[in-house]
Amino acid sequence: xxxxxxxxxxxxxxxxxxxREVQARLGQxxxxxxxxxxxxxxxxxxxxxxxxxxxxxxxxx
Amino acid sequence: xxxxxxxRKAVLGAVPSLxxxxxxxxxNVDRADDLVQETMLRALANIDSFQPGTxxxxxxxxxxxxxxxxxxxxxxxxxxxxxxxxADTLKSQPEQHGHVEFREFREALTQLPADQREALILVGAxxxxxxxxxxxxECAVGTIKSRVNRARTxxxxxxxxxxxxxxxxxxxxxxxxxxxxx
Numbered sequence: 001x002x003x004x005x006x007x008x009x010x011x012x013x014x015x016x017x018x019x020r021e022v023q024a025r026l027g028q029x030x031x032x033x034x035x036x037x038x039x040x041x042x043x044x045x046x047x048x049x050x051x052x053x054x055x056x057x058x059x060x061x
Numbered sequence: 062x063x064x065x066x067x068x069r070k071a072v073l074g075a076v077p078s079l080x081x082x083x084x085x086x087x088x089n090v091d092r093a094d095d096l097v098q099e100t101m102l103r104a105l106a107n108i109d110s111f112q113p114g115t116x117x118x119x120x121x122x123x124x125x126x127x128x129x130x131x132x133x134x135x136x137x138x139x140x141x142x143x144x145x146x147x148a149d150t151l152k153s154q155p156e157q158h159g160h161v162e163f164r165e166f167r168e169a170l171t172q173l174p175a176d177q178r179e180a181l182i183l184v185g186a187x188x189x190x191x192x193x194x195x196x197x198x199e200c201a202v203g204t205i206k207s208r209v210n211r212a213r214t215x216x217x218x219x220x221x222x223x224x225x226x227x228x229x230x231x232x233x234x235x236x237x238x239x240x241x242x243x
Contacts, residue, residue: 018213022222026213027185033163034186037081046076049098053105054064 068108071117072101078118078126078187085182086129088171096132100125119189123197126179133175169219173212180208181216 018026079100083093103124104111111120170178176198183194184205191209197203 015193018217023213024218025222026216026220029163029166030185031183033166034078034081034085036163037084038077040063040077040080042073042076043080043094045094046097046101047073050064050069050073051103054069 064105068105072104072121075121076101079121082122082182083125083129083185085170085186086126086175086179087133087165088167096125098128099128103128116193119193119197122183122187122189126197136193167218169216171221173215177208177212177215180205181212184209185213 069101071212080093083096084090087093087096100121104121111117170181173181179198180194183197184190184191187195191202191205195205198205
């Protein structure tokens with residue numbers, strides 16, 4: 001059938017559109033996973049690194 | 062070199078999300094932290110090329126992404142099976158990736174092509190606009206949109222989420238299954 005063939009071609013060219021609810025759930029999981037790391041804040045090594053870099057050029061007494 | 066206070070603040074402030082991005086990209090906390098450290102060093106060494114008034118966070122993400130890409134290519138040459146090795150790393154060290162509850166999701170993420178993974182994370186988690194993500198990944202806005210769409214579709218398949226909004230067995234059921242199974 002022509003309509004079915006057309007539909008098939010379309011399906012091959014583009015992934016099926018996800019429902020809003022599925023998208024929302026995926027987004028939620030993704031952000032939860034990401035924020036889990038964000039909420040760990042700044043580990044000491046990075047603050048120390050900046051302090052070291054910052055101190056390098058400063059006059060030392 | 063003495064550092065401008067605003068630069069210091071902006072760089073430090075970006076660290077948590079840079080880490081989250083890096084862990085999502087490489088799947089390993091230690092390696093991610095090395096990536097972030099290298100990003101900071103490069104950013105501060107090239108701070109003159111940063112245009113004040115533009116998005117510092119996007120600039121840092123670009124540096125991290127480029128560094129990851131070149132590292133990844135190097136490693137790929139060293140390790141025979143690039144993606145496979147990456148997936149194995151994830152499986153063998155779940156405790157390294159934060160809470161166990163995200164393990165399944167992280168594993169699903171590893172099954173995506175790198176282009177799709179980074180696009181999805183930048184737009185869906187880091188909160189960048191399609192335009193900003195396109196800038197970071199050095200590609201067209203339309204390309205980012207289609208990568209994000211494909212990534213979502215593939216993730217939904219891997220995680221077996223259907224339109225009823227089910228996520229497979231819920232956490233409790235899974236815990237019961239895991240506890241009583243063997």
